[in-house]
Amino acid sequence: MPISFNFGPENDPELLAQRPKTPVTLLAGFLGAGKTTLLTHLLDNKHGLRIGVVVNDLASVNIDSQLLRHDHGQHGQVEVAELQNGCVCCSSAEDLFSAVQTLVMRSKDHPFEHILVELSGVGDPQAIRDNWALAMECQLPAALLTCLARVITVVDASSFAHDWQDTRKALLRNEAVVHDSRQHPGRSQEMVGQLLANQVELADVLIVNKCDLASDNEPQSTLHVLQALNGTAEICQTHFGRAPAERLLPLVPFGLRPQEAGCEKGYSWTQTAREIQIRMPIEEHVKGKDIECVVRKRASTLGLKCREVVAGTLAGEVCGDAIFEIEGCPERQVLLCLEKKEPGMWNHLWKQSAPSCGHQHCNGHCLEEKLRRADEVKPKFQSFTFERRRPFSSKRLQRLLEQWQDALSSDCEVLDMGCCALKAVLRSKGFAWCDGEQVLHKHRWQSAGRCISCCSEDYWWHHLSEEQRRFRCGNPGAETEYRELQKKWHVDWGDCRLELVFIGAEMDQKTIVELLENCLLTTSEFEEFKEKTSRMKVPRSEFSIGKLFGKLEDNAQVSAEDADTQLLRSLGVGCSLREAAEFEAVD
Template identity: 25%
Template sequence: METDGELPVTILSGSLGAGKTTLLNHLLSNAGDRTLAVLVNDMGEVNVDAELVAEGSELELDDGVAELSNGCICCELQDDLETAVVRLARDRSFDHLIVESSGISEPAPVARLFTTESRVAALYDVDTLVTVLDTPAFLEAFAGEGTPQRRGTEDDRPLSDLLVEQVEVSNVVLLNKADLCTDAELEEATELVNALQPDAETIRTEFAAVDPDQLLGAGLFDPSRVNDLPGWKRALEAADDDHGHETTATHDEHRHGGDTHHDEHHGHHHPDEVYGVTSFVYRRRRPFHPDRFAAFLEDLPPAIVRAKGTAWIADNDMRVAIAQAGPSIRATAQGPWIASLPEIERDMYRSNRPDLEWHDEHGDRRTELVFIGTDYDESALRSALEDALVTDEEWYASLEGPFPDEQNADVVVREP
């Protein structure tokens, strides 16, 4: 929604072939009284309808910008994004900007450009984040077999990783190619989207045909929540706040070094009873045996759509971030546990983070994982997680495993 003269921006994302270009053409054809500017990453991959181009059947670029017959413009991202959008605001007259992020990139960094303190944020106001899904491919990406790899980048993460990242920050998700799906498949896709992003509006489309008012001027983006939208973060917060969903029967006691340690609460949450999607949170202040935890992740059932969080791995000073999306699981060393730092540095970090939960013996070391899915056996998963923890005898043993132990190092725990 335009405020104080700022230009509204709709950001489109979606994998290659999902229908973003078809959607762009649809929006241009049905712009009505709006004058649109469309910024795309690679004009070579875009086929703007010839009838919308001012002259001829081919898109003729003038410094990367083409005037379209309906008064709109379409431009190629030849410069960096910040330079391009500032130039557009200065040199062109339009009512609404549509930015198409690359099919192999995530929309969140684009949104941050428009919301952080910068010359761009002063000119534009993010309106809505839209993800276009090739619904059959979306379902296939979580089937566990034959998941296609993302192409055109050195990062060869599977498609399921990218789809999750695009959906998790969306305000609107188009379940495109709905005509190629059964009603049951469309319900399944809706459930998956709802698990990843509970607030997203899902719209079933054929050939990306959607009412432009649902994407332009909808005013659905909230900059204060850009980092708090995903379903896995909701589940963590719910486990903290809604004690009525805790499964306190699993609060077993474990002894180590003569002391008694209680498990932290294990939260259980129902994001949406209508869709049958549930989540649970597993928290422990006992490290995982690296090999047994890796085996647990490799055997994670297909019913788990998303797993996310931080794991404490035995004999490893790094906070290891776990990110699972469908069949793909990656582990990244985010940085050292504060408790593992020299005393002076540790005290400095703690003084700057007064809300940091701190255990007298283990400091900030703990596991905090969220699991989201449908029709999974929560009891079996909890039991398997407990079995993956170190025993008292293993606690201080020298243990090796597949998890990274250098900051920013990244490993694939399970490939599709």
């Protein structure tokens, strides 16, 4: 089913927003970590839950989906949708929503309690989150009927610690990345390192798998890195992916899993998508004239004239009058059949409020038990933030990054400038302000193990004109980001800054800070930098309508700038910023 914005009045966004959302769990992890094994184990131990599965594979033939469909799809409790020849984080992002949309729309009358999405080995959970946020903003039904509830990342206890220090072996294990590495070898290794870090940092649950294949020290080394990168995630050590399903899957939202039958004092009931049946036992001497039955659109009463047994406000609307009948001998009972006005499963026979915990119990057990943490003692990690309002010298910074790389592959005895202190850094990330060719651009700083990079990204907001800022605010989430910057807006440099976070064990913070400060522009260099950037402007072509929709005709009666402005304002882009007060700048 292709993605569409028109699904009829019954799927109006306001109506969909009121329905309980199916929780979506992302299964992430590098190639060979054991994601499919874990997925298979969860499906084998789903305890009656209806689960939709989306399998993403970069190969031309999706073997995983075929195996899952053969083993589980035939039982009716699992539906499998497959994606292939692309990663749902980028080129096949639309296919992911199409697959999820197909699952949720096909099962509207009996929705899934969970949807599991197995990402490819190079899948980045953050990209999925960003795509989901965009889909919510566009009010796609697939996003309105679901929520990203949990990220489970699987790591290989026998190889993760080695991959973290040296990504070359991990690179060779993934054919899709190998193909790219032939063209950009350095960039591909950096990508693998950052990918491993992102998959761990964004996880709500970390599965340390293949512990049976690891040596004595490998699980502890893996835990050491995982706890440094993500100290809040629950950690579960397993082999063959044997983790308890009730501890991994998120809670089923109240109202999502309807009750198909019930037994109350004096009566019982069952339901299908189209009908409700209520049964009331009666004594042998009771006749039809002794039975009192009243059915309205949203209410029902059933009992004997001497006593009322079944009464209340129904959870949904029924059609017209209903006829009861007496059946059974010698155990007699009254059978009352109610036809639902709209097909679909009700949460319960009667209208009722949600349980105080906010979730529906599954099989008599509320899934609130959390994962066990590893028994090993946590190592003592520390972190610090390096913040400055002065840019780096690109040349000196490049020299430091090269020395950092050397430090990770050399003994401290052969290093100078105290670079051995950088060996204690497990992870660093943030924003960098640099001189050089991309002086108007923000730089993304990341290090993960031996993978270190500082690459230019978007322009700093400070260097954009007012109209360019309004244009950028049309991107999902950009306006919120822009308004958040007022907390750190500088009177002279706006959002331009250095903001780096370092994480490690027993780091020499003083020495690392000195190394970074030595890379800053000197006072005289900073003055030259100010003069240089004062004459530079971001090209209009970077934020023009002409770049998006093609160049304007030569005989256009309005200028390109006026056309851009008129179209932007007609679309409402940046409208809320026109009357916005100036930011309260900080020194």
